[in-house]
Amino acid sequence: MAxxxxxxxxxxxxxxxxxxxxxxxxxxxxxxxxxxxxxxxVRLLANVFMFGILAQGVNIIAGxxxxxxxxxxxxxxxxxxxTAVLMTHFGVPFPVAFAASGxxxxxxxxxxxxxxxxxxxxxxxxxxxxxxxxxxxxxSSLDITGGGRGLTLPMFTGGAATVNNFFYYxxxxxxxxxxxxxxxxxxxYLGLAFKAIKFDEDAASVMGINPPPYKTAxxxxxxxxxxxxxxxxxxxxxxxxxxxxxxxxxxxxxYLMMVLGGAGTVWGPVAGALFIELVSELAWxxxxxxxxxxxxxxxxxxxxxxxKGLMDLVGKKFTWSLFTxxxxxxxx
Amino acid sequence: MIxxxxxxxxxxxxxxxxxxxxxxxxxxxxGIINLAQGTQIILGAYLTCAMVQFFHIDPFLxxxxxxxxxxxxxxxxxxxxxxxxxxxxxxxxxxLTFGLNLVLINIILLIWNADFRGVNPAYAGxxxxxxxxxxxxxxxxVFFVAVVATVSLHWFLGHTQTGNAIHASxxxxxxxxxxxxxxxxxxxxxxxxxxxxxxxxxxxxxILKPVSPFSxxxxxxxxxxxxxxxxxxxxxxxxxxxxxxGLTDSFSVLCLGMQYQKIVLFLGFILVxxxxxxxxxxxxxxx
Numbered sequence: 001m002a003x004x005x006x007x008x009x010x011x012x013x014x015x016x017x018x019x020x021x022x023x024x025x026x027x028x029x030x031x032x033x034x035x036x037x038x039x040x041x042v043r044l045l046a047n048v049f050m051f052g053i054l055a056q057g058v059n060i061i062a063g064x065x066x067x068x069x070x071x072x073x074x075x076x077x078x079x080x081x082x083t084a085v086l087m088t089h090f091g092v093p094f095p096v097a098f099a100a101s102g103x104x105x106x107x108x109x110x111x112x113x114x115x116x117x118x119x120x121x122x123x124x125x126x127x128x129x130x131x132x133x134x135x136x137x138x139x140s141s142l143d144i145t146g147g148g149r150g151l152t153l154p155m156f157t158g159g160a161a162t163v164n165n166f167f168y169y170x171x172x173x174x175x176x177x178x179x180x181x182x183x184x185x186x187x188x189y190l191g192l193a194f195k196a197i198k199f200d201e202d203a204a205s206v207m208g209i210n211p212p213p214y215k216t217a218x219x220x221x222x223x224x225x226x227x228x229x230x231x232x233x234x235x236x237x238x239x240x241x242x243x244x245x246x247x248x249x250x251x252x253x254x255y256l257m258m259v260l261g262g263a264g265t266v267w268g269p270v271a272g273a274l275f276i277e278l279v280s281e282l283a284w285x286x287x288x289x290x291x292x293x294x295x296x297x298x299x300x301x302x303x304x305x306x307x308k309g310l311m312d313l314v315g316k317k318f319t320w321s322l323f324t325x326x327x328x329x330x331x332x
Numbered sequence: 333m334i335x336x337x338x339x340x341x342x343x344x345x346x347x348x349x350x351x352x353x354x355x356x357x358x359x360x361x362x363g364i365i366n367l368a369q370g371t372q373i374i375l376g377a378y379l380t381c382a383m384v385q386f387f388h389i390d391p392f393l394x395x396x397x398x399x400x401x402x403x404x405x406x407x408x409x410x411x412x413x414x415x416x417x418x419x420x421x422x423x424x425x426x427x428l429t430f431g432l433n434l435v436l437i438n439i440i441l442l443i444w445n446a447d448f449r450g451v452n453p454a455y456a457g458x459x460x461x462x463x464x465x466x467x468x469x470x471x472x473x474v475f476f477v478a479v480v481a482t483v484s485l486h487w488f489l490g491h492t493q494t495g496n497a498i499h500a501s502x503x504x505x506x507x508x509x510x511x512x513x514x515x516x517x518x519x520x521x522x523x524x525x526x527x528x529x530x531x532x533x534x535x536x537x538x539i540l541k542p543v544s545p546f547s548x549x550x551x552x553x554x555x556x557x558x559x560x561x562x563x564x565x566x567x568x569x570x571x572x573x574x575x576x577x578g579l580t581d582s583f584s585v586l587c588l589g590m591q592y593q594k595i596v597l598f599l600g601f602i603l604v605x606x607x608x609x610x611x612x613x614x615x616x617x618x619x
Contacts, residue, residue, distance in 0.1 A: 068423050070430075115606050121422050122365050126556050127605045133553070134598035141591065248549070252430060259427060289442065296434030303417050303428040332418035332505075332516060 030172060034165045042164045046236075048277040049171035050229050054250065055257040055269035056178040057225035062255070063263035064191060065218040066198030067117070068125045071132030073251035075105040075223040078135065079230030080245045084151040085144055087235075098231045105227025106220045113216040136246035150241025153234060167236045174232065175270065178225045183266045185221075194218055195264065253280075253295065260302045262309025271310060336465040337586050341579035343467075346475035347536055348581075349574025350482045351551065352558025353567050354529040357485075360565020361502040361522045364414065364425045368433035369555060370548030371440070372527050376402055376534020377543045378440055381449045391451045391539050392473065399532035406527025411520040418519070433548065440545040450542030474536045479571075481532060485525070486567045498522050550594075557601050563611035572612060 034042050054076065061069045079101035086097040116127045139145045156163050185191040193214050196204035201211050234240050253276060254269075261272025276298070283294050306313065307326045316322060355369045379398040384391050409432065417424045459468040489495035500508040501515040508515055537543065537551075558577050562569025584596040 062423065066423065068426060070426070116602070119605060119609055122359075122426075123560070123605050123609055125365065125422075125426060126553075126560075127602055130553060130598045130601040130605075133549075134595065134602065137595045137598065141595070252434070255427060255430075259424075263423075290438060292434040292438035292441070296431040296438065299431030299434065300413065300428055303420070303424050303431065304413070307417065307420055307424055327416050330418065330420040330424070331416045332519065 034168050039160070039164065042168050044277070044281060046164070046168040046171045048274055049168075049175040050233060051250070051254060051257060051277055052175040052270045052273040053171070053178050053225050053229040054254040055261070055273045056175070056182055057222045057229070058254050059182060059258050059263065059265075059269045060185070060194075060225075061215075061218045061222040063258055063265070063269070064185070064194035064198060065215055066121065067215060067218070068121060068255075069128045069219065069222065070125050070255070071128035071130070071251065072222065072226055072254065073246060073248065074128065074132035074135050075109065075226035076230035076233070076250070077132070077139070077242070077245040078108060079105050079227030080234035080240050081139060081145055081151075081230075082227075083231040083234045084153050084240055087153050088151055089144065094235055098228065098235075101227045101231035102224050105223040105230075109223035110216055110220045113219045114212065117212060117215040117219060132246060132248075132251070136242045139246075140242045146241075148242060150239060150244075152239050153237075155238060156235065163236075167232065170232055171229075174225075174228055179266060179270060181221070181225075186266050190214070190217070198264070249292075249295070252299070256295065256299050256302065258309075260298070260306065260310060262311030265309065265311045268309050268311040275310075333586075335463060337582045338579065339462075339465050339467060340471075341582040342575060343471040343475040343578070344540070344581060345575035345578025346478040346482075347533065347540070347574070348554060348558050348577045349571040350478040350529065351533050351537075351555045352562065352570040352574050352577075353482050353485065354526045354533065355555045356559035356562065356565055356567065356570050357529075358523055358526045359559065361498060362418070362519055363422065364429065364523075365422060366523075366526070367426060367429040367552065368436055368548075369526070369530055370550070370552035371433050371436040371545075372402055372406075372530040372548075373534040373537060373551055374543050374545060374548045375436060375440060376531030377538035378444055378449065378534075378545075379531070380535040380538050381451055382444075384451045391453055391535060392477070395477070395532050395535045398535050399528045402531025402534075403524045403528030407520045407524035409527075410523035411516065414523065415516055415519060437545050437548065444545070446545055448542040448544045449538070451538055453539070470539060474539060478533065478536055481529060482567065482571060485529065489567070494518075494521065550597075553597060553601060557597075557604060560604060560609065561611050566611070569611055 030045075033045060054072070057075075058069060058072050061067050061072070082101040082104045083094075083097040086092040086100055087094065092100070112131065116124060116131075119127060140148045145151065156166065158166070185194070193204070193209045196207065196209055197211050197214060205211055230245060233245070237244075254273075257272030257276050258269045259272070260275065261270065262268025279298070280291070280294070284291050287294065305323065305326050307330060313322065321328075351373065355366060358364050358366050358369075376398040379401060380391055380394045383389065383394040383397060413432075414425065414428060417428055453470065456468070456470055458470075459466050461467075489498060497508070497513045497518050498521065500511070501513055501518045505515055508518075534543075554577060558570055558573040561573030561576060562571070580596070580600060581593070584593050588596060
């Protein structure tokens with residue numbers, strides 16, 4: 001067991017060499033993928049990384065802070081639309097629109113967050129769901145967003161391979177940046193405050209942590225990640241409409257990834273994203289009509305058997321009692 | 333015109349109240365946000381459609397059947413699955429019920445496709461006049477059945493031993509177990525009653541409006557709003573919440589038009605959560 005300092009972070013890395021080697025190899029492989037594989041796999045992995053970003057987004061607010069922002073897809077849609085509107089109507093170049101999407105998402109979440117983050121968990125959950133539906137309805141009825149018909153963005157110039165590689169590296173770097181950000185938070189006082197709020201909000205406020213600013217900060221960071229992902233997605237797809245970017249299924253999938261990988265862990269959501277996206281790609285190409293059934297069943301089984309996530313199982317010997325641990329701890 | 337709107341709102345409000353109560357009950361007793369409740373109502377509606385189509389019977393007669401089927405489903409689900417994560421907190425139980433929601437939607441899609449379905453009884457167009465307002469018999473009947481269901485549920489919880497056992501397991505789990513209440517059973521029973529009520533209300537809902545497998549999401553917003561307005565877990569409160577909701581519904585159509593109805597619904601929802609999170613009665617009511 002590694003020793004821990006005042007903030008609960010590891011001071012001596014236990015089993016560091018094996019972990020670091022595996023990690024380094026994986027990272028190198030991720031950067032080399034576009035050289036070795038083509039088309040389909042590059043797009044698939046870019047999609048995995050995009051979901052990795054989204055899952056890290058909910059990881060901050062739900063995994064660390066314990067507030068289930070089920071409608072987080074709101075910021076994905078918002079980011080996508082900010083980029084689309086700026087690029088089509090105002091001819092803004094992508095990097096500027098990208099930054100504006102992140103800023104827009106943060107401003108929106110901080111403003112709304114100050115109001116609705118006073119709500120307790122269940123109420124907050126429903127409020128975010130309603131917010132994302134509201135945003136979808138508003139965008140569908142505005143003129144500047146093209147209403148229900150959607151918007152077509154300026155094309156990315158270059159061949160198919162260039163486009164794939166550009167978005168692959170964009171998503172990969174974004175995901176690594178988000179994960180690094182979470183790693184920093186995990187090791188800092190901020191992360192400790194988030195965890196305290198998740199554990200017991202009243203106790204945290206007694207200990208001198210004023211919850212509302214921390215919760216708002218958590219949601220703002222979460223929305224920043226999600227907004228960036230939405231912006232990149234819009235430019236990547238070249239066409240967006242409210243039905244695509246405000247769809248509820250991705251919103252649930254990112255929770256599934258977070259819980260499956262491990263809520264409140266640094267790499268868990270990324271592992272979850274990789275697992276879920278590969279499984280769904282495999283299953284959905286064959287069993288299109290069973291897609292909800294598959295996602296729903298994985299969700300139920302995850303809640304039953306691995307409520308703490310796959311990262312909790314890493315390095316432990318697999319036994320029957322480990323398998324049923326989740327049920328034994330949580331059943332009434 | 334205004335009288336007509338008030339009457340429409342009241343009549344739909346009865347149904348909304350009953351839907352809200354079914355949701356409120358599970359939250360009040362077990363602290364579980366059942367995100368599958370909207371789709372359970374839709375399942376009840378589809379069962380009614382199927383029975384009307386195959387047996388050519390009156391849709392109101394299918395109410396006990398869809399209620400009973402959903403009752404059994406609810407008991408099994410709570411006993412075998414939800415009880416297993418009961419102590420896991422609201423994050424896990426919400427995700428679990430959302431998983432159930434997806435599974436239910438997929439089952440409905442596999443059996444009945446994604447088309448809108450409705451029932452059209454022969455007497456759907458019949459109505460009578462009251463002070464210049466038109467009242468369809470169907471709506472009146474739906475209102476009446478929904479209110480009777482809600483009131484009898486309230487009576488059941490307050491005046492029978494089983495009802496008291498359910499209340500007791502909400503108030504203090506340990507103490508309830510000491511006096512010999514099997515809380516796994518009484519939780520399962522609570523969920524079953526809620527699902528059964530949802531199934532029965534699905535029958536009534538489909539008589540008024542056609543449904544699709546995805547209508548559950550809108551219903552979920554409505555029922556959550558009704559339950560919050562009345563105070564989660566509070567049955568008489570939910571009746572009031574349902575009526576307010578019905579009135580808002582009909583007046584937003586009158587004043588702003590159909591296309592803004594959803595915007596008003598969601599905006600109202602968020603405003604209520606921000607300014608009235610404890611409902612009209614200003615306190616949280618458990619059990």
